[in-house]
Amino acid sequence: MLVGLQGSGKTTTAGKLANLLRKQGKNPLLVACDIYRPAAIKQLQVVGKQLNIPVYANENSKNVVHIAKQAMSTAISKLNDVVILDTAGRLHIDEELMNELKNLKAGIKPHEILLVVDSMTGQDAVNIAEKFNEALGIDGVVLTKLDGDTRGGSALSVKKVTGRPIKFAATGEKLSDLEIFHPDRMASRILGMGDILSVIEKAEESFDLEQAEKMEKQLRKKEFDLDDYLSQIRQIKKMGSFSSILKMIPGMNALKDVEIDDKEFIKIEAIICSMTKKEKRDTRLLNASRRQRIAKGSGTTVQDINKFIKSFEMTQKMMKKMKSNKGGMKKFMKGIDENSLKNFKF
Amino acid sequence: MAFEGLSSRLQEITRKIRGKARITESDLKEMLREVKLALLEADVNYKIVKDFIETIREKALGQDVLKSLTPGQQVVKIVKDELVELLGRNRK
Ligand SMILES: Nc1nc2c(ncn2[C@@H]2O[C@H](COP(=O)(O)OP(=O)(O)OP(=O)(O)O)[C@@H](O)[C@H]2O)c(=O)[nH]1
Numbered sequence: 001m002l003v004g005l006q007g008s009g010k011t012t013t014a015g016k017l018a019n020l021l022r023k024q025g026k027n028p029l030l031v032a033c034d035i036y037r038p039a040a041i042k043q044l045q046v047v048g049k050q051l052n053i054p055v056y057a058n059e060n061s062k063n064v065v066h067i068a069k070q071a072m073s074t075a076i077s078k079l080n081d082v083v084i085l086d087t088a089g090r091l092h093i094d095e096e097l098m099n100e101l102k103n104l105k106a107g108i109k110p111h112e113i114l115l116v117v118d119s120m121t122g123q124d125a126v127n128i129a130e131k132f133n134e135a136l137g138i139d140g141v142v143l144t145k146l147d148g149d150t151r152g153g154s155a156l157s158v159k160k161v162t163g164r165p166i167k168f169a170a171t172g173e174k175l176s177d178l179e180i181f182h183p184d185r186m187a188s189r190i191l192g193m194g195d196i197l198s199v200i201e202k203a204e205e206s207f208d209l210e211q212a213e214k215m216e217k218q219l220r221k222k223e224f225d226l227d228d229y230l231s232q233i234r235q236i237k238k239m240g241s242f243s244s245i246l247k248m249i250p251g252m253n254a255l256k257d258v259e260i261d262d263k264e265f266i267k268i269e270a271i272i273c274s275m276t277k278k279e280k281r282d283t284r285l286l287n288a289s290r291r292q293r294i295a296k297g298s299g300t301t302v303q304d305i306n307k308f309i310k311s312f313e314m315t316q317k318m319m320k321k322m323k324s325n326k327g328g329m330k331k332f333m334k335g336i337d338e339n340s341l342k343n344f345k346f
Numbered sequence: 347m348a349f350e351g352l353s354s355r356l357q358e359i360t361r362k363i364r365g366k367a368r369i370t371e372s373d374l375k376e377m378l379r380e381v382k383l384a385l386l387e388a389d390v391n392y393k394i395v396k397d398f399i400e401t402i403r404e405k406a407l408g409q410d411v412l413k414s415l416t417p418g419q420q421v422v423k424i425v426k427d428e429l430v431e432l433l434g435r436n437r438k
Pocket residue numbers: 004005006007008009010011012013034037040087088089090144145146147148170171172173177
């Protein structure tokens with residue numbers, strides 16, 4: 001059961017959680033218990049649709065306990081093993097709405113009540129957390145909007161005040177932008193020791209292991225070519241936006257001025273797909289007329305091609321150096337240094 | 347990105363102290379004052395900041411950090427540990 005102030009991110013987080021749980025092999029059901037804001041049910045349904053995760057709603061009922069109970073029996077009959085309740089946003093001073101949550105708690109006895117806290121709230125987060133905890137007894141906290149320029153006060157206060165752990169951190173509007181919260185890594189991030197573990201975890205989660213192994217073998221065998229490059233880009237795209245991944249890598253402060261435009265990936269894909277098999281294997285074949293043809297075929301310019309090929313050849317060199325490394329992805333991620341990252345810009 | 351201000355302040359503070367071959371009691375005091383300001387500016391609850399600073403002071407003095415071989419690094423480690431504590435140590 002997700003509770004929290006208006007606009008703190010409950011509905012979005014409900015979707016993100018369902019997404020995360022499904023990745024762990026669960027079969028979640030989302031439940032719309034926000035019956036006050038007209039568009040709230042619709043919003044959750046849109047989220048569910050995007051994720052292809054079922055949403056239980058009952059537009060005709062004004063009794064959230066009733067709705068939640070119906071949802072529970074639906075879950076049992078449809079074999080959903082996790083039920084996520086999205087509740088209406090409320091102010092802690094609103095006694096009526098707080099009572100509704102208490103009734104919900106008493107009515108369905110949720111395994112876990114998570115308080116969703118907007119990390120931009122600052123000092124007030126402490127009061128909010130305290131009040132919600134007093135009224136309901138929360139089990140944990142989800143900090144949202146950590147991608148914004150929050151000063152961080154709430155993140156550093158909420159655990160101490162409630163005695164309840166921060167369980168998840170939301171770092172963006174996309175439905176994949178939710179991480180399990182690791183205090184140790186967050187402390188390292190704050191102190192500038194980087195957060196390489198989170199990057200690796202994210203990479204491992206989205207990285208198709210088989211694909212990765214295959215690629216590694218190939219890399220050992222032969223030179224890194226444009227086909228490999230393409231499948232790498234596609235893997236990275238699966239992990240979410242490249243810029244969001246970059247931000248977690250140590251030394252990224254120095255990279256602030258390096259704009260990484262995820263749209264560039266689409267361009268690169270188009271360029272590579274416009275090449276012949278032979279060209280993909282050996283970029284030395286690319287003379288002026290071939291480059292012109294590729295530019296036409298991919299809807300880019302010859303300058304785009306030139307820039308890309310140059311940056312690719314640098315990457316190729318870097319891969320050659322790494323070829324002798326053992327240890328696969330982890331090693332690969334660790335092996336990325338600032339300079340090689342700059343190569344990704346083209 | 348979140349924590350940018352706090353992060354760069356704390357990094358600057360820890361960089362300063364990390365490199366020191368010797369730390370005097372007044373160095374420590376000065377550092378704690380800066381950490382306190384950084385946390386308050388980041389909107390951390392005042393009472394929490396006070397406890398935080400007090401714990402670091404006690405630990406640093408208790409472990410005789412000032413007389414040790416790598417005082418700077420030890421102080422930074424204490425700060426890091428307390429920060430982890432504040433964020434909630436990992437439950438297994
Ligand atoms: N940048 C960023 N935006 C977020 C994050 N989580 C939620 N949002 C945005 O915050 C706004 C409010 O999110 P909702 O999920 O609708 O919040 P809510 O708590 O359900 O709101 P109410 O139902 O009105 O109480 C939306 O525009 C979301 O896209 C996050 O982690 N990062």
